[in-house]
Amino acid sequence: MESSLSRTQKHNLMSLRLSFLCALLLSLFLFAGFLLYSLDFFDDEAAAKQAIPISFASSDQIGIIKLQPDMFVNESIAGETSLLIDEQQLVGDPGQTKAKPKNAFFTRHHSKWLYPVSFTVDLKAIHAISEIYLYAVNLSSVVKIEGGKPFSWKPLTEEAPAIDKSWRKYTVYADTRYLRFTVEQSINPVELVIKGKPLETVKVATTPANTKRPRQVTMDQLIGVNAFIDDPLDKLNAVGFVREYHNWRWDESQTKTYPNNEKKWNPSYAGGGWNFDDFYRQLKDQDILVAPAMMGTVKWISPDGNKPVPEGKSSEDPASYIAHADHMYQFVARYGSGDVRKAPLKLAPDQDKKAALGLLHYYENWNEQNMDWMGRTHHFTPFEYAAMASADYDGHQGKLGKTVGVKNADPNARMVMGGLAGINLDYIKAIKHWADYNRNGSVPFDVINVHHYSRADKKDGRVGISPEEDNLKERLQELVAYRDAAMPGKEVWITEFGYDTHPRSPQRAPAIASFSQEEVQGQWLVRSYLAIAAAGVDRAAMYMLRDVNPDADVQYCTSGLTSSKETGWKLKPSWYYVYTLKNRLKGMHFTGGAEKAGAMVYTFRNNETGQGAYVVWSPTSTGATIKDYELTIPKNNTSVKKVALANGQQNGIETPLKLTGQQVKFDVTESPVFVLLDKM
Incomplete structure (x- = not known):
């Protein structure tokens, strides 16, 4: 009996051991499965820290995460992310209140092709997320929410919102720093609330160690204009900087021969055989900096001039833009200053075998890539443009080869971001976000570039407004401040602004009042250049040298400093006003400015000679005059001159001012005057 019991006990003991072993193997199997899932979910250790499902926090630790505007990355031009968090105090905890926010993400109608629209929320630290609340209107589709590492997203949930104009709770358990939301056109988000708790210290943005701004050029070099190769050189003398509209099709055959394509510049493929070597050399000889703005696409890629992505290629892959990057390389190899003695130059048989001509230093790789008026095939999202810019800048950090991209042809050349239609900080921030994850933080351009036209709402009937009423200086100061914080060392340009005269x-x-439309155009252009300089912008090009059609009432058709090419480039008052601004502030930098006794007073100084100038005007748009305005000037000046803008005078009209002690008196109007000093 004992022996039998002993055998039973042994059997039971063996069974227990087998059960334990099975349980252990099962645990190891589950752990291995979880580990494989985790490795699949994350690209690296840093990413793993950003989104590890799932951390369970006790309810007393969970709270509403405070969201700030700088936490958002808007991946498209549609919607305003700041409006998703502008009513947080009103809504409180959506799980306990019935507050109904009103300010929606989409503030205007957008074309269907812009959708779906995505935006990312950077919580600045890994958080254990438990609940997400979204209040939305116009519901008939799903909202997709993702987490993890940007550009390697993993789905968290994809559900339809609740009924129209109501809160929807999304239960999401994930540890992540980043959340990405994607919505369709049929959904208009209004307010976003995220609940969770931080799992690490929230990262506070710090100012980069290198915050020294690029030294601003003198006023005569800052003042620029948009122009074409066929504009007369004597008309371009009014400025110190030319942004040259340049079509890729002028340089290359429209037959697909890439990568054995042949370039022509002197003469070019353009009708009439324009000679770009001669044009750039003549401008340089006249001390005018020229920056070509490369536009359009060769026909073998797109007959309609769409963005240069061959059929079947991804528009978010830098490699898709290799033909464009090849062209940028060849262009810079010819006109830059790099060592290209061994470069594979692609020249047509009738071209002189020239390279490194040293005629250009700046190259812009597109124009208004964020345009939304010509359809999806012309429009670049921020990530699409960033991909092309990365190829154009340095061959996507050399990954596409050493014979593509601006920097590979001339390391000292500077690539200018394609001028954005509007001062769109969201677009620029999204490019920076792309660069952080695809270029290790290296932004693929040297110059931030925007366009902006000062205008009122069409409803008020005035439309064009002065730069002061538009707060042009303050708008650009915000852009410059962003540059200082996020992209130190980059220049800031504005390369389209202006007014029509029709x-x-x-x-x-x-x-x-007594000023004609053409005189006001000139006054407001001068005041715009002054505001731009005061904002800390490096270069400014008004739109443009010549009218398109003086008889057309379409916007931008009569913005020229001269009449159209067909009417012989007849000079408007604005041409003389801008020329006077260039001549009278030659060699001077902006040093300060403020509104004093109803007048705007800006100061400029020549650091080499010590000479200087005040520019004084009334910042109004009513025809105001300030009689006997008194201006105090520095000591040691024995004579003072006043220069007034005048049609037909490229240096203005100069008159002496009576100096009484340290004061001079003169009438101030809305037309700027220059007070010239020997000592500033």
């Missing part, structure tokens, strides 16, 4: 144009400068 009386029915929606971008017209109006006649004011």
Whole structure:
């Protein structure tokens, strides 16, 4: 009996051991499965820390995460992310209140092709997320929420919101720093609330160690204009900087021969055989900096001039833009200053075998890539443009080869970001976000570039407004401040602004009091250049040298400093006003400015000679005059001159001012005057 019991006990003991072993193997199997899932979910250790499902926090630790505007990355031009968090105090905890926010993400109608629209929330630290609340309107589709590492997203949930104009709770258990939301056109998000708790210290943004701004050029070099190769050189003398509209099709055959394509510049493929070597050399000889703005696409890629992505290629892959990057390389190899003695130059048989001509230093790789008026095939999302810019800049950090991209042809050349239609900080921030994860933080351009036209809402009937009423200086200061914080060392340009002179144009400068439309156009352009300099911007090009059609009331058709090419480039007052601004502030930098006794007073100084100038005007748009305005000037000046803008005078009209002690008196109007000093 004992022996039998002993055998039973042994059997039971063996069974227990087998059960334990099975349980152990099962645990190891489950752990291995979880580990494989984790490795699949994360690209690296840093990513693993950003989104580890799932951390369970006790309810007393969970709270509403405070969201700030700088936490958002808007991946498209549609919607305003700041409006998703502008009513947080009103809504409180959506799980306990019935508050109904009103300010929606989409503030205007957008074309269907812009959708779906995505935005990322950077919580600045890994958080244990438990609940997400979204209040939305116009519901008929799902909201997709993802987490993890940007550009390697993993789905968290994909559900339809609740009924129209109500809160929807999304239960999401994930540890992540980043959340990405994607919505369709049929959904208009209004307010976003995220609940969770931080799992690490929230990262506070710090100012980069290198915050020294690029030294601003003198006023005569800052003042620029948009122009074409066929504009007369004597008309371009009014400025110190030319942004040259340049079409890729002028340089290359429209037959697909890439990678054995042949370039022509002197003469070019353009009708009439324009000679770009001669054009750039003549501008340089006249001390005018020229920056070509490369536009359009060769026909073998797109007959309609769409973005240069061959059929079947991804528009978010830098490699898709290799033909464009090849062209940028060849262009810079010819006109830059790099060592390209061994470069594989692609020249047509009738071209002189020239390279490194040293005629250009800046190259812009597109124009208004964020345009939304010509359809999806022309429009670049921020990530699409960033991909092309990365190829154009340095061959995507050399991954595409050493014979593509601006920097590979001339390391000292500077690539200018394609001028954005509007001062769109969201677009620029999204490019920076792309660069952080695809270029180790290296932003693929040297110059931030925007366009902006000062205008009122069409409803008020005035449309064109002065730079002061538009707060142009303050708008650009915000951009410059962002540059200082996020992209130190980059230049900031504005390469389109201006006013029409047709009386029915929606971008017209109006006649004011005794001043004609053409005189007001000139005054507001001068005041715009002054505001731009005061904001800390490095270069400014107004749109443009010549009118497109003086009889057309379409916006931008009569923005020229001269009449059209067909009418012989007849000079408007604005041409003389801008020329006077260039001549009278030659060699000077902006040093300060403020509104004093109703007048705007800016100071400029020549650091080499010590000479200087005040520029004084009334910042109004009513025809105001300030009689006997008194200006105090520095000591040691024995004579003072005043220069007034005048049609037909490229240096203005100069008159002496009576100096009484340290004061001079003169009448101030809305037309700027220059007070010239020997000592500033």
